[in-house]
Amino acid sequence: xxxxxxxxxxxxxxxxxxxxxxxxxxxxxxxxxxxxxxxxxxxxxxxxxxxxxxxxxxxxxxxxxxxxxxxxxxxxxxxxxxxxxxxxxxxxxxxxxxxxxxxxxxxxxxxxxxxxxxx
Numbered sequence: 001x002x003x004x005x006x007x008x009x010x011x012x013x014x015x016x017x018x019x020x021x022x023x024x025x026x027x028x029x030x031x032x033x034x035x036x037x038x039x040x041x042x043x044x045x046x047x048x049x050x051x052x053x054x055x056x057x058x059x060x061x062x063x064x065x066x067x068x069x070x071x072x073x074x075x076x077x078x079x080x081x082x083x084x085x086x087x088x089x090x091x092x093x094x095x096x097x098x099x100x101x102x103x104x105x106x107x108x109x110x111x112x113x114x115x116x117x118x119x
């Protein structure tokens with residue numbers, strides 16, 4: 001049953017999280033927390049950074065670097081019932097070589113929280 005639930009969570013959420021580092025909380029029984037670290041690279045030295053509308057924000061011709069940055073963080077999931085759960089996370093983005101060579105290059109921290117209801 002537990003394996004089936006994990007597999008369903010993995011496919012329904014659309015995300016493929018690394019479950020190896022996941023830890024169940026000893027304080028709250030149905031909560032689990034796990035660290036994540038995402039690294040961002042340009043696909044080529046001629047590529048750039050684009051906004052949501054597809055407009056280039058940082059062109060690639062200003063730097064020959066491809067490393068944009070990395071963002072470590074901690075995600076906490078809590079399941080209240082089979083139909084109701086919550087997720088909260090904090091991440092900090094550290095700038096890489098590409099952003100330092102195309103200023104401004106400032107790191108940013110952010111927090112997010114999500115409540116999920118499943119039918």
